[in-house]
Amino acid sequence: xKNDLTLRVLAKLLIPFILLFALYVQFxxxxxxxxxxxxxxxxxxxxxxYALIFGLADARKVVPEPLVESMMALxxxxxxxxxxxxxxxxxxxxxxxxxxxxxxxxxxxGIFWVEVGVATTVSGVMLKIFYMFVSRGEVDE
Amino acid sequence: MVLMVVTVWxxxxxxxxxxxxxxxxxxxxxMAAVLVAMDxxxxxxxxxxxxxxISTVLLLGALYLCKGEEAKPARQPWGPLAISVIVAGFLxxxxxxxxxxxxxxxxxxxxxxxxxxxxxxxEVDVPNVVTAVLASYRGxxxxxxxxxxxxxxxxxxxxxxxxxxxxKP
Amino acid sequence: MNGMVNxxxxxxxxxxxxxxxxxxxxxxxxxxxxxxxxxxxxxxxFQTSVYLLYIAPGKxxxxxxxxxxxxxxxxxxxxxxxLILTAIVVGVATLAxxxxxxxxxxxxxxxxxxxxxxxxxxxxxxxTPTKQ
Numbered sequence: 001x002k003n004d005l006t007l008r009v010l011a012k013l014l015i016p017f018i019l020l021f022a023l024y025v026q027f028x029x030x031x032x033x034x035x036x037x038x039x040x041x042x043x044x045x046x047x048x049x050y051a052l053i054f055g056l057a058d059a060r061k062v063v064p065e066p067l068v069e070s071m072m073a074l075x076x077x078x079x080x081x082x083x084x085x086x087x088x089x090x091x092x093x094x095x096x097x098x099x100x101x102x103x104x105x106x107x108x109x110g111i112f113w114v115e116v117g118v119a120t121t122v123s124g125v126m127l128k129i130f131y132m133f134v135s136r137g138e139v140d141e
Numbered sequence: 142m143v144l145m146v147v148t149v150w151x152x153x154x155x156x157x158x159x160x161x162x163x164x165x166x167x168x169x170x171x172m173a174a175v176l177v178a179m180d181x182x183x184x185x186x187x188x189x190x191x192x193x194x195i196s197t198v199l200l201l202g203a204l205y206l207c208k209g210e211e212a213k214p215a216r217q218p219w220g221p222l223a224i225s226v227i228v229a230g231f232l233x234x235x236x237x238x239x240x241x242x243x244x245x246x247x248x249x250x251x252x253x254x255x256x257x258x259x260x261x262x263x264e265v266d267v268p269n270v271v272t273a274v275l276a277s278y279r280g281x282x283x284x285x286x287x288x289x290x291x292x293x294x295x296x297x298x299x300x301x302x303x304x305x306x307x308x309k310p
Numbered sequence: 311m312n313g314m315v316n317x318x319x320x321x322x323x324x325x326x327x328x329x330x331x332x333x334x335x336x337x338x339x340x341x342x343x344x345x346x347x348x349x350x351x352x353x354x355x356f357q358t359s360v361y362l363l364y365i366a367p368g369k370x371x372x373x374x375x376x377x378x379x380x381x382x383x384x385x386x387x388x389x390x391x392x393l394i395l396t397a398i399v400v401g402v403a404t405l406a407x408x409x410x411x412x413x414x415x416x417x418x419x420x421x422x423x424x425x426x427x428x429x430x431x432x433x434x435x436x437x438t439p440t441k442q
Binding site: 175176207225274 | 352
């Protein structure tokens with residue numbers, strides 16, 4: 001598909017917008033529909049789109065496998081980290097209101113970092129599963 | 142919603158696997174539309190992106206790796222059909238006891254929900270109630286869910302990793 | 311979606327009937343003999359019918375999406391939305407794992423029809439116990 005001009009131009013036009021939309025959905029999850037899961041899936045979909053048009057090798061250069069694998073684990077660690085931060089600052093596990101002197105701001109901070117963690121893990125896992133499926137059919141069969 | 146029923150009916154009767162995968166993508170999309178009509182915008186966005194997007198991609202990937210269409214009906218599925226009809230009868234009998242559609246006095250609206258809707262302004266101050274509940278009030282569940290997603294990824298890696306040196310015969 | 315408004319008078323249970331049909335159709339696809347990938351899709355249909363089962367009672371006619379704003383007073387119930395959001399993501403995780411298993415089964419048995427796999431297993435058990 002790399003040689004088809006229409007698809008290439010279309011992909012180059014669309015992918016930045018898809019990425020931007022993923023970020024928008026992530027950070028506006030507080031004010032409109034959205035949040036971590038949707039943003040993670042849209043982000044993975046953008047990279048999958050790129051891999052479909054330009055080939056797996058190019059996609060691997062842009063988003064290398066070690067990065068994807070570390071993203072998977074990093075998200076869960078961020079989430080648990082927020083929880084442990086609540087513990088260290090005096091509250092219970094996953095208490096947000098101790099993260100900041102103003103308890104409402106503490107909630108905002110906690111929710112922000114938690115959503116970032118969720119989006120990282122979800123996008124990493126979806127992308128990794130796609131990579132695995134496609135690379136399985138490469139060498140044999 | 143009737144369109145969803147039609148789509149599912151065609152899926153049940155269909156043989157061609159590729160057609161079934163595309164139909165399941167259409168089904169997910171219709172589901173998302175129905176969910177928007179039910180005011181569940183967060184859920185609709187997730188269902189549309191996950192069901193119609195990622196699911197279809199993964200199914201197509203698996204189909205490419207498996208390379209086949211559904212072969213033959215083998216035998217008439219009267220046994221499973223009878224079981225399904227009996228289960229349907231029991232379920233319909235059960236739903237007769239459920240509250241009517243859009244009943245404001247249904248028990249689902251009591252208990253915790255008024256507290257969420259009223260107290261969110263001063264406790265969390267995040268307009269999207271679903272995100273606030275998901276990330277703050279029920280944050281522990283979301284941690285479990287993230288772990289489930291991570292485990293699924295790890296499981297797929299474990300299943301589909303290729304060995305460099307030896308190859309399964 | 312005029313069906314929503316009509317269903318209050320005609321059958322307040324219209325959505326439940328649809329839900330039951332979808333659930334049973336998914337169940338039928340899973341237990342009927344056939345292709346493994348089709349069974350996974352049937353499982354997905356079953357799961358989506360459960361989402362409908364949870365979310366439909368939460369809707370209030372005349373309400374709006376549960377995003378707080380000064381312009382609205384009546385909101386649809388946000389609690390089922392939270393639960394179903396989790397359920398959708400877990401569902402896709404299950405689908406991914408199931409598909410990985412199907413790929414491995416295909417490589418081990420050579421086909422993904424349930425009848426053929428059972429026949430191959432029975433034949434392998436009858437013959438000498440040195441498989442693979």
